Amino acid sequence: MEDSARTGLHDFTRASRKAEEAAWRRFQAVEWLETLVGPLGIPKQPSEREFISCLRNGLILCNAMNKIQPGAVPKVVESQMPLQPLSRESQALPAYQYFENVRNFLVAVEELKLPAFEASDLERDALEAGSAAKVVDCILALKSYEWKQMSNGNSFNKYVKSPLVMISANIMHSRASAVVPSDSCRQLDMSAACERQPPVEGDNQKLQVDSLESVIKLLVDSMVDVKENIDDKLLASYHSGDVLNSMSKEPLKERSSSPAHSTSMPLEDLSALENSRDLKALWLSAKKDFEDLQTQLQRDLKHLGTQVQELSTAALGYHRVVKENQKLYNMVQDLKGNIRVYCRIRPSFSSESKNVIKFIGEDGSVVILDPAKPQKDGRKDFQFNRVFGPTSSQDEVFKDTQPLIRSVMDGYNVCIFAYGQTGSGKTHTMSGPSGGSTRDMGINYLALNDLFQICPTDNGLSIPDATMHSVNSTTDVLNLMKFGEMNRMVSSTAINNRSSRSHSVLTIHVHGKDTSGGTLRSCLHLVDLAGSERVDKSEVTGDRLKEAQYINKSLSCLGDVITALAQKNSHIPYRNSKLTLLLQGALGGHAKTLMLAHVSPEEDSFNETISTLKFAQRVSTVELGAARSNKESGEVMQLKEQIEKLKKALANKEVQGIQFSKTSEKPRTMTERTPQRLRRLSIENCSTVKTEKAINLEDRKGSKTPSLSTRSRRLSLEGPRSVKNDSLQISHDMGKFLASETVPRENCGQLQETEAVTKPFGHFRNENTTLEVWFPKTPRSPTRIPYQKRVVETDSKTQVPSLQPPPTTPEARPRAPRSPTSCTYQKRVFETESITQCPLLSATNDT
Numbered sequence: 001m002e003d004s005a006r007t008g009l010h011d012f013t014r015a016s017r018k019a020e021e022a023a024w025r026r027f028q029a030v031e032w033l034e035t036l037v038g039p040l041g042i043p044k045q046p047s048e049r050e051f052i053s054c055l056r057n058g059l060i061l062c063n064a065m066n067k068i069q070p071g072a073v074p075k076v077v078e079s080q081m082p083l084q085p086l087s088r089e090s091q092a093l094p095a096y097q098y099f100e101n102v103r104n105f106l107v108a109v110e111e112l113k114l115p116a117f118e119a120s121d122l123e124r125d126a127l128e129a130g131s132a133a134k135v136v137d138c139i140l141a142l143k144s145y146e147w148k149q150m151s152n153g154n155s156f157n158k159y160v161k162s163p164l165v166m167i168s169a170n171i172m173h174s175r176a177s178a179v180v181p182s183d184s185c186r187q188l189d190m191s192a193a194c195e196r197q198p199p200v201e202g203d204n205q206k207l208q209v210d211s212l213e214s215v216i217k218l219l220v221d222s223m224v225d226v227k228e229n230i231d232d233k234l235l236a237s238y239h240s241g242d243v244l245n246s247m248s249k250e251p252l253k254e255r256s257s258s259p260a261h262s263t264s265m266p267l268e269d270l271s272a273l274e275n276s277r278d279l280k281a282l283w284l285s286a287k288k289d290f291e292d293l294q295t296q297l298q299r300d301l302k303h304l305g306t307q308v309q310e311l312s313t314a315a316l317g318y319h320r321v322v323k324e325n326q327k328l329y330n331m332v333q334d335l336k337g338n339i340r341v342y343c344r345i346r347p348s349f350s351s352e353s354k355n356v357i358k359f360i361g362e363d364g365s366v367v368i369l370d371p372a373k374p375q376k377d378g379r380k381d382f383q384f385n386r387v388f389g390p391t392s393s394q395d396e397v398f399k400d401t402q403p404l405i406r407s408v409m410d411g412y413n414v415c416i417f418a419y420g421q422t423g424s425g426k427t428h429t430m431s432g433p434s435g436g437s438t439r440d441m442g443i444n445y446l447a448l449n450d451l452f453q454i455c456p457t458d459n460g461l462s463i464p465d466a467t468m469h470s471v472n473s474t475t476d477v478l479n480l481m482k483f484g485e486m487n488r489m490v491s492s493t494a495i496n497n498r499s500s501r502s503h504s505v506l507t508i509h510v511h512g513k514d515t516s517g518g519t520l521r522s523c524l525h526l527v528d529l530a531g532s533e534r535v536d537k538s539e540v541t542g543d544r545l546k547e548a549q550y551i552n553k554s555l556s557c558l559g560d561v562i563t564a565l566a567q568k569n570s571h572i573p574y575r576n577s578k579l580t581l582l583l584q585g586a587l588g589g590h591a592k593t594l595m596l597a598h599v600s601p602e603e604d605s606f607n608e609t610i611s612t613l614k615f616a617q618r619v620s621t622v623e624l625g626a627a628r629s630n631k632e633s634g635e636v637m638q639l640k641e642q643i644e645k646l647k648k649a650l651a652n653k654e655v656q657g658i659q660f661s662k663t664s665e666k667p668r669t670m671t672e673r674t675p676q677r678l679r680r681l682s683i684e685n686c687s688t689v690k691t692e693k694a695i696n697l698e699d700r701k702g703s704k705t706p707s708l709s710t711r712s713r714r715l716s717l718e719g720p721r722s723v724k725n726d727s728l729q730i731s732h733d734m735g736k737f738l739a740s741e742t743v744p745r746e747n748c749g750q751l752q753e754t755e756a757v758t759k760p761f762g763h764f765r766n767e768n769t770t771l772e773v774w775f776p777k778t779p780r781s782p783t784r785i786p787y788q789k790r791v792v793e794t795d796s797k798t799q800v801p802s803l804q805p806p807p808t809t810p811e812a813r814p815r816a817p818r819s820p821t822s823c824t825y826q827k828r829v830f831e832t833e834s835i836t837q838c839p840l841l842s843a844t845n846d847t
């Protein structure tokens with residue numbers, strides 16, 4: 001079937017090509033006849049029937065013959081009707097008269113040795129398909145004959161066999177076809193020559209002679225057109241040189257192979273040679289044109305290349321500058337301690353829903369379009385540190401957070417929390433895809449892999465049921481996280497199949513030591529918040545509704561804290577929820593904090609998206625102050641060691657004192673009455689006291705009241721920062737050092753009178769800070785204790801403020817010593833620069 005169809009198609013193509021060719025030849029014949037005898041009164045593209053009928057009376061043929069060969073038809077039978085224009089009536093002559101004309105014409109043709117036809121070929125009844133072809137051939141042969149006459153050469157025929165002429169014939173064909181409605185293409189089609197079978201000898205000659213005269217004209221036309229309409233095939237033919245080479249070489253080849261030409265050249269050969277020279281000249285000029293064009297193109301291309309190069313250099317420079325700007329911007333943000341905010345847009349789940357995300361910029365900008373107002377006023381612009389589009393991978397997100405995560409190893413506290421509407425992809429970012437897939441793992445997993453050393457510290461957790469575990473490898477942590485995930489409540493809502501119904505907080509405590517002996521303690525909070533949800537949309541009821549309310553409440557507490565921080569309020573309501581209490585260190589301390597705001601792109605989430613982005617924008621304005629590293633340098637460590645030594649030395653002295661008092665038998669009863677107790681006060685300096693020398697602690701009482709040294713006490717000095725953060729953990733975070741001294745407690749009240757203290761108890765100094773210890777005089781009343789400064793060491797800048805009464809809070813108020821053990825202590829700090837005075841630690845009384 002296929003074969004027959006293919007054959008049928010092939011036959012059809014062949015037949016139509018033949019018909020086209022025949023039509024073109026008729027066109028040529030008509031065109032030529034009209035140049036000789038005037039309009040024939042038939043269309044330029046006549047059908048065979050039209051063509052034959054206008055020639056049937058022989059008049060046109062005879063007249064044409066006599067034009068090119070005067071007298072070739074001596075007697076022409078004229079029509080009774082005017083010859084021009086020919087009409088059907090003009091044919092109404094006796095048949096013999098027609099015959100006479102046709103016969104005379106055919107005789108003349110024969111004399112000229114041109115291909116003839118049968119007189120019957122012109123008879124209407126005998127007209128068959130293709131019978132007009134012979135008549136056309138005869139006319140075209142006459143035309144060639146005329147051309148030969150004009151060029152005075154009859155040897156041209158042998159050259160017209162060259163491929164050029166054959167191709168030219170086809171070119172002519174193409175040109176003629178351009179007139180034929182079936183083919184409007186006017187481009188040169190040289191390749192067609194290869195497809196065509198060479199015409200039969202007789203046809204060939206006629207055809208070639210007819211065509212050649214048009215070749216030059218056609219080529220010239222083509223050259224004119226070529227710049228605007230370069231035909232690939234023509235270019236290819238030109239570049240391969242096949243056509244034009246053969247055009248120029250063939251005549252010479254033929255001539256050189258013919259001995260006749262080597263000796264004497266007939267006139268017609270000369271003419272042909274001239275023609276070939278013309279063609280060669282034409283070819284050369286065309287070649288030059290092409291070469292010029294090629295050079296020009298190459299020049300343009302080079303110029304374009306340079307411009308592209310310049311552009312790409314500029315683009316690279318631009319990107320470098322943008323990156324640098326971003327780096328500087330981030331540095332400024334770090335210095336100011338801004339919470340960094342990244343926004344992540346999850347892929348859309350619904351192909352039908354409109355996407356409200358209109359633009360995501362590399363510079364952290366994102367544009368949302370209100371689906372209800374698709375015009376300009378529906379456009380909302382937001383700016384964050386970075387925006388991750390729906391195609392961003394987990395790895396990309398992690399790569400951007402990695403430096404932050406790594407800084408935990410430098411002693412910084414870091415907090416990364418994912419915030420956003422339910423179903424917007426928070427858990428996906430923090431943990432990975434639902435279903436526990438090991439692919440596309442989230443920040444939690446990737447961060448753990450990245451951290452070098454993980455170890456537990458003191459348990460400072462205040463979350464019910466939270467536990468702390470020792471881990472030695474990432475696998476340990478992953479197992480723990482799986483365990484945690486199992487405990488995490490997840491349930492299906494109308495918005496998210498696996499909606500997390502609780503916040504998830506993974507805290508990694510890092511405790512490290514560096515080679516210089518310094519230590520660091522820091523922690524990394526990785527927080528996946530439960531999603532905010534509109535209960536009318538999530539369609540939750542019962543327990544799920546309660547959960548949603550709790551979730552929304554704690555998120556709104558987070559909002560309150562952020563608002564208070566952004567407005568720099570003096571009171572930040574951390575205590576309003578466990579969540580904010582937990583994040584207090586990250587939001588209010590000197591931590592590095594990153595918020596990952598998540599949004600869904602679907603139009604029905606538009607309101608939630610806007611509210612998330614607005615909240616995120618607000619978070620980005622919060623300045624936490626520059627992050628601080630919780631590193632204790634080797635120097636601090638040395639100071640600590642010195643303190644330890646001092647403690648031991650003091651303890652030894654006390655033991656000696658006790659032995660001495662036993663032997664002297666002095667206040668034995670008192671010693672018995674009041675058992676020996678230790679008072680512990682932590683002594684901490686503020687963070688600026690880093691280069692302080694060792695604390696010069698002396699037993700101030702030993703000289704005058706040696707018997708009193710049988711009691712010991714410990715004092716604590718704290719910098720102003722410790723006053724704010726009085727929890728053990730925070731103190732540790734501040735990196736303070738501890739000093740202690742044992743002092744006979746029961747004798748404290750007498751210190752001022754016996755002038756036992758001649759030096760400050762603890763003395764810290766650096767350029768800006770002098771820290772002094774104040775001891776109370778013997779209280780005259782239980783509620784009011786006058787203070788006296790024993791020793792004040794000041795430098796030139798130091799200003800001593802007026803003495804303040806002690807605070808009246810229960811802890812701070814010094815109690816009247818019912819016994820010598822209940823004495824209280826007070827200390828002060830004088831900051832020489834800011835001249836602030838702040839009470840450090842109120843005396844602690846461990847009775």
Ligand SMILES: Nc1ncnc2c1ncn2[C@@H]1O[C@H](COP(=O)(O)OP(=O)(O)OP(=O)(O)O)[C@@H](O)[C@H]1O
Pocket residue numbers: 345346347390420421422423424425426427428429432433434496498499500501529530531532598
């Ligand atoms: N970037 C992403 N690429 C592919 N899928 C994602 C992406 N973000 C989220 N998803 C998919 O979307 C669905 C909802 O995401 P996910 O559970 O992380 O949302 P959520 O914000 O944690 O929701 P909820 O607050 O209700 O717990 C999940 O099936 C998740 O796999």
